[in-house]
Amino acid sequence: MKLSGWGRYPVLEARVYRPRSMDALRDLVLSEPNLIARGNGRAYGDSAINTSATIETSYLNRMIDFNPASGQLVAEAGVLLGDIITAFLPRGWFPMVTPGTKFVTLGGAIAADVHGKNHHKDGSFRSCVDWVDVMGPDGAVRRCSPYDDAALFDRTLGGMGLTGINLRAAIRLRSVETAWIRQTTIAAPNLKAAMATFETAQDATYSVAWIDCLGTGTNLGRSLVMLGEHAVRADLSPQKAQTPFRIKAKRKLSVPIDFPAFALNSLTVRAFNALYYWAGARKTGTQLVDWDSYFYPLDAILGWNRIYGRKGFAQFQCALPLDRSEAGLTALLAEIATAGSGSFLAVLKRFGKQDSAFSFPMEGYTLALDFPAMQKTLALLERLDQITIAHGGRFYLAKDSRMSAATLSASDTRAADFHAHRDSHGYTSRFRSAQSERLDL
Amino acid sequence: MTKPPVLILGARSDIGKAVAHKFATLGHPIQLAARNASALEADKTDMELRYGVSVSLHEFDALTTAMHEAFVAGLPELPRIAVCAVGLMGQQAENERDVAEAVRVMRSNYEGPASILALLANRFEEHGSGTLVGISSVAGDRGRATNYVYGSAKAGFTAFLSGLRNRLAKRGIHVVTVLPGFVATQMTEGMDLPAKLTAEPSEVADAIARAVERKKDVIYVRTIWRLIMLIIRNIPERIFKRMKV
Numbered sequence: 001m002k003l004s005g006w007g008r009y010p011v012l013e014a015r016v017y018r019p020r021s022m023d024a025l026r027d028l029v030l031s032e033p034n035l036i037a038r039g040n041g042r043a044y045g046d047s048a049i050n051t052s053a054t055i056e057t058s059y060l061n062r063m064i065d066f067n068p069a070s071g072q073l074v075a076e077a078g079v080l081l082g083d084i085i086t087a088f089l090p091r092g093w094f095p096m097v098t099p100g101t102k103f104v105t106l107g108g109a110i111a112a113d114v115h116g117k118n119h120h121k122d123g124s125f126r127s128c129v130d131w132v133d134v135m136g137p138d139g140a141v142r143r144c145s146p147y148d149d150a151a152l153f154d155r156t157l158g159g160m161g162l163t164g165i166n167l168r169a170a171i172r173l174r175s176v177e178t179a180w181i182r183q184t185t186i187a188a189p190n191l192k193a194a195m196a197t198f199e200t201a202q203d204a205t206y207s208v209a210w211i212d213c214l215g216t217g218t219n220l221g222r223s224l225v226m227l228g229e230h231a232v233r234a235d236l237s238p239q240k241a242q243t244p245f246r247i248k249a250k251r252k253l254s255v256p257i258d259f260p261a262f263a264l265n266s267l268t269v270r271a272f273n274a275l276y277y278w279a280g281a282r283k284t285g286t287q288l289v290d291w292d293s294y295f296y297p298l299d300a301i302l303g304w305n306r307i308y309g310r311k312g313f314a315q316f317q318c319a320l321p322l323d324r325s326e327a328g329l330t331a332l333l334a335e336i337a338t339a340g341s342g343s344f345l346a347v348l349k350r351f352g353k354q355d356s357a358f359s360f361p362m363e364g365y366t367l368a369l370d371f372p373a374m375q376k377t378l379a380l381l382e383r384l385d386q387i388t389i390a391h392g393g394r395f396y397l398a399k400d401s402r403m404s405a406a407t408l409s410a411s412d413t414r415a416a417d418f419h420a421h422r423d424s425h426g427y428t429s430r431f432r433s434a435q436s437e438r439l440d441l
Numbered sequence: 442m443t444k445p446p447v448l449i450l451g452a453r454s455d456i457g458k459a460v461a462h463k464f465a466t467l468g469h470p471i472q473l474a475a476r477n478a479s480a481l482e483a484d485k486t487d488m489e490l491r492y493g494v495s496v497s498l499h500e501f502d503a504l505t506t507a508m509h510e511a512f513v514a515g516l517p518e519l520p521r522i523a524v525c526a527v528g529l530m531g532q533q534a535e536n537e538r539d540v541a542e543a544v545r546v547m548r549s550n551y552e553g554p555a556s557i558l559a560l561l562a563n564r565f566e567e568h569g570s571g572t573l574v575g576i577s578s579v580a581g582d583r584g585r586a587t588n589y590v591y592g593s594a595k596a597g598f599t600a601f602l603s604g605l606r607n608r609l610a611k612r613g614i615h616v617v618t619v620l621p622g623f624v625a626t627q628m629t630e631g632m633d634l635p636a637k638l639t640a641e642p643s644e645v646a647d648a649i650a651r652a653v654e655r656k657k658d659v660i661y662v663r664t665i666w667r668l669i670m671l672i673i674r675n676i677p678e679r680i681f682k683r684m685k686v
Contacts, residue, residue, distance in 0.1 A: 018630065020627060059455075062483050062484060062486070062487035063486070063487045063490040063491055064483070064486060064487070064490075065486075065490075066490055083491065086491075087490065087491040087492070
């Protein structure tokens with residue numbers, strides 16, 4: 001069947017299996033020449049596509065155990081973060097680390113070692129993972145943790161499913177008093193101000209900025225920085241405090257059709273960005289926001305990836321080291337503004353420390369943008385790659401769909417070690433994705 | 442308010458599991474019945490963790506009709522809603538060659554399901570309330586060369602459900618006939634099904650819960666199927682017999 005990532009680019013013809021049991025899965029691992037696991041298909045590009053055998057884990061999605069004393073949940077890889085929230089938020093628990101969509105699986109979150117708005121404080125997904133069960137090329141299952149088989153653990157977190165099939169994991173949830181977030185919005189007129197805001201807000205649990213990537217001159221990098229804290233019961237109105245975990249059910253919007261290509265052009269995007277900034281700038285201050293709107297604003301619009309039309313879109317996300325962030329971001333934003341190919345969803349975030357074999361984050365700043373997949377923008381993305389490399393940065397594989405192997409090796413010296421490790425453990429021939437082949441991982 | 446138990450027959454099937462999850466979400470205790478029920482231990486734990494409802498496992502073989510009475514008597518509590526997701530598609534080519542295999546398909550889709558629902562219907566009747574849900578198939582709407590053995594058994598089951606509904610309507614017992622159309626399940630894996638006509642098991646489950654709540658009689662899961670089958674049923678036989686459908 002035709003398969004693509006969330007960006008709907010590229011689209012590949014792939015054979016898909018949905019095993020119902022561990023035995024069926026093992027049979028596939030042993031009989032297929034090579035394969036890759038796929039969770040809920042939220043990686044943007046071709047990370048979870050193997051044209052000869054893509055193994056969907058949608059039927060390996062059971063919760064196995066929960067310890068209310070420690071908040072440790074043991075579950076199979078196909079469980080969605082959204083399922084975990086549905087089951088455990090009413091009991092006072094929330095994921096320790098969550099990306100911008102709740103429609104990711106546990107196995108996928110581990111493979112991409114996803115990060116959230118609290119990376120500067122709590123690190124990547126890895127920091128809530130106690131152990132992972134991984135099925136290797138021989139069909140045997142190994143349990144790895146920071147203490148046991150740490151070499152496997154280190155490369156499975158962020159390893160894009162290239163160390164084996166993530167089967168089960170134990171993760172720690174965060175205890176929360178309510179389902180609400182106290183959000184503070186700060187308007188930053190330019191990049192320098194936005195970065196200064198992040199630096200002074202290091203103690204905030206959550207921080208993220210929406211950045212207007214079409215601002216130029218003195219407006220370059222103008223942003224709305226949003227800080228957040230889990231609200232405690234006392235923060236809620238007496239009425240809400242009665243049922244602190246209940247939020248109003250949302251109307252689900254969905255994008256029923258592919259937008260025509262002309263719907264997103266530099267004019268509409270420029271208008272949207274300007275409006276968004278001024279609307280946000282008028283509403284600065286602190287307000288209570290429910291968890292779903294705060295963490296997953298785009299999840300409310302099912303199929304939002306269709307606004308980019310049938311050809312799909314390409315994401316760009318890089319991380320820059322702290323000392324070169326300002327120079328790098330300035331160069332990137334200037335290049336984007338000159339090209340006039342803005343994006344609705346440009347996000348800037350301060351990363352904290354990260355120490356991993358192959359995970360994406362590094363201490364510094366990360367910038368994420370998306371562009372319709374057209375010749376013109378693909379050329380722009382190549383230029384953004386070069387600027388990133390020149391400033392010592394690297395790229396997020398969960399979002400990549402078009403980078404070259406040379407770009408990867410120039411941006412990330414760890415790729416060679418990762419590849420060598422794969423070779424020496426017999427992973428390279430067995431666990432492959434369209435992306436790993438493109439990037440020669 | 443405690444909700445009444447829901448019995449799922451054929452609980453190891455993808456649709457059976459999805460229906461179990463749906464009713465568990467709504468707070469109903471769940472009785473899972475299937476062959477080799479102990480294989481559902483992990484699903485039981487999963488549902489109990491997710492929804493905080495109690496889940497029990499019950500050995501049940503639709504084809505061993507002599508044991509159906511004992512099976513119903515052995516349930517910890519009489520369910521108020523019973524959903525039958527038992528079925529077997531088989532291979533049409535094999536069904537044409539091998540009579541024994543064809544009979545197994547017929548019994549799995551008609552005799553077994555009808556037998557257990559007949560017994561439950563009588564118990565519900567004594568009790569004066571209850572809902573029976575039978576998952577039949579659009580294949581039963583008209584026999585086609587590609588799957589008429591399966592289709593004929595489903596046709597029988599559809600007629601059985603219709604008769605049961607007619608008999609019990611005055612007694613406060615509701616019968617729902619579900620005609621899912623294509624569903625992406627283990628049964629159809631590897632078949633090249635058109636995406637727009639193919640439902641996920643969870644859609645079938647949502648449709649069933651809605652039909653139970655609103656007392657619908659016959660439901661198609663994706664409404665397009667109502668139109669498709671209307672057309673297929675109305676093609677004159679003279680033309681239909683030459684068609685490849």
